Each structure stands twice: as C-alpha cells, then as structure tokens.
Amino acid sequence: MKTSLVLITAAVLAAGCAHEQTRYGDARGVETVSNQFGSTDLQLIAESMARSMQLAPAIASGNLPIVTVQEVKNKTSEYIDTRAITDSIRSELQKGGKVRFAVDAPGMGQQVDEVKRQQSEYYAKEQAVEKGQMVGAQYRMEGNITSIVKQVRDVKDVYYKFNLQLWNIRNGLLEWSDEKEIRKTTTKG
Numbered sequence: 629m630k631t632s633l634v635l636i637t638a639a640v641l642a643a644g645c646a647h648e649q650t651r652y653g654d655a656r657g658v659e660t661v662s663n664q665f666g667s668t669d670l671q672l673i674a675e676s677m678a679r680s681m682q683l684a685p686a687i688a689s690g691n692l693p694i695v696t697v698q699e700v701k702n703k704t705s706e707y708i709d710t711r712a713i714t715d716s717i718r719s720e721l722q723k724g725g726k727v728r729f730a731v732d733a734p735g736m737g738q739q740v741d742e743v744k745r746q747q748s749e750y751y752a753k754e755q756a757v758e759k760g761q762m763v764g765a766q767y768r769m770e771g772n773i774t775s776i777v778k779q780v781r782d783v784k785d786v787y788y789k790f791n792l793q794l795w796n797i798r799n800g801l802l803e804w805s806d807e808k809e810i811r812k813t814t815t816k817g
Contacts, residue, residue: 663785663812663813669810670713674720677717677720677792678717682726685803685804687726690726692726692727693728694728694767695768696767696797697768697770698769700772700773701771702773711734717769730762743762766796767795768797771791782815782816785813788811789807793805
C-alpha cells in the first residue's frame with residue numbers, strides 16, 4: 629500500500645512537471661497565433677498611419693505643429709488596448725520629428741499634479757515651473773477601430789478597419805484622415 633502511494637505521488641508530480649520551453653521571438657515577425665487583433669496588426673496600423681499623417685499639409689509644412697491625442701474608440705466585439713495603438717502612432721510620429729505633442733486628457737491630471745508639486749515650498753522658486761505656461765494643442769488626433777466577423781462552419785473571417793483623423797482645434801476643420809484595413813481568415817481542419 630505504501631509503495632503504491634509513493635508511485636502514485638511520483639506519477640502525479642512527474643505529470644505536473646511537464647517540459648515547458650520559453651524562447652525569444654522576433655518582435656517584428658508576423659504573428660499568426662489567432663485571428664484576433666495582435667501585435668502585427670498594431671504595428672501595421674501605427675506605421676501606416678504615421679507615414680500617411682506625415683504627408684498631410686498641416687504636418688509636412690515643417691512648422692512642428694502641436695497635437696493632442698484622444699482615445700481611439702474600440703467598436704469591435706473584442707478587447708483591444710487602444711491606448712497601445714495611439715502610443716505606437718505617437719512614437720512613430722515623434723521619430724519623424726515633424727510634430728510635437730501636448731499633454732493629452734488622461735495625462736492632464738499628472739501634469740497638473742507635477743506643477744502643483746513644484747509650486748510647493750520644497751522647490752526653489754526660480755527653478756520651479758510656473759502655472760499658466762502649458763502650451764495648447766493646435767490639432768486633435770482621434771479615431772476608431774471597427775471589425776466585422778463572419779464564420780461559416782470551419783472558416784472564420786475577421787475584417788478590421790482603423791480610421792484616424794487630425795482635426796484643427798481652432799476652426800474645427802478636418803485636416804487629414806486615413807484608414808488601414810486588415811483581413812484575417814482562419815480555416816480549421
């Protein structure tokens with residue numbers, strides 16, 4: 629009895645210690661694990677939108693326009709981290725050196741807190757930032773992502789459409805808009 633209990637315990641432990649292997653992959657490699665929104669989709673959208681926006685007259689003029697970023701609306705049926713999309717687009721645009729960014733709505737609380745902190749008695753007045761010195765944006769970048777999902781038997785087709793716009797804050801004119809479409813089809817069997 630005692631021997632069989634030891635053997636059963638050893639078998640359970642051995643089964644629980646299944647060999648698992650972890651390796652690094654190419655972060656830029658095409659990810660095809662599923663037809664859900666993934667890293668390749670995010671990279672395609674960010675690069676496409678940044679490249680296109682840099683050609684817009686408001687950006688290409690060389691005046692280093694100031695842009696604020698609004699949340700991208702997720703109109704799909706799946707969870708998509710839209711902040712990651714806008715962060716990647718902002719990063720790509722920043723690399724291009726043709727645009728500057730003002731603090732966005734989600735970051736405004738932190739910005740105000742930092743100004744208040746520097747205005748406290750703990751900082752030298754001549755080195756602390758002054759209130760009322762933030763620069764307002766000239767343009768507002770916003771967008772949305774939608775999807776259409778179709779499934780018939782063993783075939784699932786997912787179509788994503790990402791739309792991004794650049795709005796002139798002063799006059800409300802749409803200065804630039806573009807779309808990126810992605811289609812993924814998965815066949816079982």
